[in-house]
Amino acid sequence: MEKTKTEPIECRLMVIGAGMAGMAAALFAARRGIATVQAGLTGETLYASGLFDLYGVSPGTRMLIDDPWQGLKRLRQDHPRHPFGLVSDHQIRSAMDLLTRFLDEAGHPYRGYPDQNARVITPVGTIKRTFRVPATMWAGVTALETKAPCLIVDVKGLRGFSAKQIVSTLKPSWPDLTAASIDLPRENRMGPKYAEHIARGLEVEAGRRELAEAIAPHLGQAKAVGLPAILAIHGTETVRKALGQMLGVPVFEIPTMPPAISGIRLKEAFDAHMPALGVNTFYQHTVHAISRLKDGRFVLEIGRTEPETTVVAEHVLLATGRFLGKGLVAGRQGIGESLFDLPVSQPENRGCWHRETFLDPRGHAINLAGVETDDRFRPVTADGRPVYDNLYAAGSILAHQDWIRTKSGTGLAVATAYGAIEAMDSFHP
Ligand SMILES: Cc1cc2nc3c(=O)[nH]c(=O)nc-3n(C[C@H](O)[C@H](O)[C@H](O)COP(=O)(O)OP(=O)(O)OC[C@H]3O[C@@H](n4cnc5c(N)ncnc54)[C@H](O)[C@@H]3O)c2cc1C
Structure with missing residues (x-):
């Protein structure tokens, strides 16, 4: 039987992508009252540590950045084509504030310093610079600063997080750090433990009490307790505070x-x-097909596995990510953009994609590939003209940035989404 398709949906803006750039763009558009449709898979968000990096490492020199604003000033001077050059500090601050306010209202508060990166312990015991930190991790930032006596706890059977490893890496600079490995009797002792299962289990009082009882005998002189980020999916702050009360010291993720x-x-x-x-x-x-009406509006066919709904949009914002998100595809002929077949700024040939050593501090040319835009975030042709007047791009699909090396994933996604939405709204109110 043939499927009946619904009536086309008309909107002012279609956001393609549901990673951090797409989410931020849809949020900023909604706050401006722009009628917005959004499509996309979860994207890289599921891999997210929860930390919102803005600018943590300078490219090339690998210098660690404590003041991201000073760092960005330098970056714009030294790398004028970097997309951070398209947004002002004020826009970046507004973008980050809007995002964290939204998350606060959704029950996930964030913390951070106005002008400095915070230092956060990573799962391997190194220290990372980042701009905004989930409130559930903030007591760890303070403990690291003061080097207070602290207990790091892992759960036996939960892979990828070893308290012993974290402590042995940090101990030289933080002598009063101790490690403990605990069992959670309600979890299956025999097999591996699953973080999501433990997290959901901690949403109930009995789960929290069991965790507190398992930690208490190891507490010693500790003034704070660090745990892997598994303290519930919803209401994490409530769970963290309840655990802290049971243990008598602050708990952090x-x-x-x-x-x-x-x-x-x-x-x-x-x-x-x-x-x-x-x-x-x-x-x-996802978006399966795109065409254009005579008046310039885009017609997008979207659906799960085949077209189910037609969207007619005055403007489109492309936030389809890089290779992982599937915004860019690499083939024998080079790197292409997957939806509009936009020109992609890229190394001359495949032989230039990578340097010889993977960890070369200068990075790899392929990681700077992407879509080039004008100063209104509209993808451009080789001679610098917008491909379409009403098509914008934001996030990791943009050329001339290597967010992994510069530790600027969320910051770049959110700032460019803000810039693109503001450009669209002010030039086409
Ligand atoms: C392992 C890992 C760890 C990370 N850790 C951090 C961290 O600690 N701190 C930090 O700040 N950042 C981190 N990031 C980076 C951050 O998550 C990314 O920079 C950011 O998500 C990039 O966002 P994006 O929206 O541009 O792309 P993506 O997240 O890749 O999203 C692309 C979106 O486009 C959609 N899409 C593609 N094609 C179509 C189509 N045809 N139709 C509809 N939708 C389509 C995809 O489904 C997806 O929703 C990490 C990323 C990874 C991979």
Whole structure:
């Protein structure tokens, strides 16, 4: 039987992508009252540590950045084509504030310093610079600063997080750090433990009490307790505070290896709250075909495995990510853009994609590939003209940036989404 298709949906903006750039763009558009439709799979968010990096490492020199604003000033001078050159500090601050306010309202508060990166313990015991930190991790930032006596705890059978490893790496600079490995009797002792299962189990009082009872005998002189980021999916702050009360000292989370519970938290917060802002969401849907009407509007066919819904949009924002997100595809002929066949700025040939050593501090040319835009975030042709007047791009698909090396994933996604939406709204009010 042939499927009946629904009436086309008309909107001012179609956001393609549901990673951090797409989510931020839809959020900023909704806050401006722009009728927005959004489609995309979960994207890289599920891998997210929960930390919102802005600018943590300078490219080339690998210098660690404590003041991201000073760092960005330098970056714009030394790398004028970097997409951070398209947004002002004020726009970046506004973008980050809007995002963290949204997450606060959704039950996931964030903390950070106005002008400095915070230092956070990583799951391997190194220290990472980042701009915004889930409130559940903030007591760890303070403990690291003061080097207070602290207990790091892991759960036996939970892979990818070893308290012993973290402590042995940090101990030279933090002598009063101790490690403990605990059992959770309600979890299956025989097999591996699953972080999501433990996290959901801690949403109930009995689960929290069991965890506190398992930690208490190891407490000693500790003034704070660090745990892997598994303290519930929803109401994490409540769970963290309740555990702290049971133990008599503050408890904090330490980011875990990807895929992480922090990513599930973000995904569920966006999934649940974006529709309430008025965004017409088609999550787990992709765009299958695109055409253009005579008046310039885009017609997009979206669906799960085949076209189910037609969207007619005055403007489109492309936030389809890089290779993982599937915004870019690499083949024998080079790197292409997957939806509009946009020109992609890229190394001359495949032989230039990578340097000889994977860890070469200068990075790899392929990681700077992407879509080039004008100063209004519209993808451009080789001679610098916008491909379409009403097509914008934001996030990791943009050329001339290597967010992995510069530790600027979320910051770049969110700042460019803000810049693109502001450009679209002010030039086409
Ligand atoms: C392992 C890992 C760890 C990370 N850790 C951190 C961290 O600690 N801190 C930090 O700040 N950042 C981190 N990031 C980076 C951050 O998650 C990314 O920079 C950011 O998600 C990039 O976002 P994006 O929206 O541009 O792309 P993506 O997240 O890749 O999203 C692309 C979106 O486009 C959609 N899409 C593609 N094609 C179509 C189509 N045809 N139709 C519809 N939709 C389509 C995809 O489904 C997806 O929704 C990490 C990323 C990874 C992979």
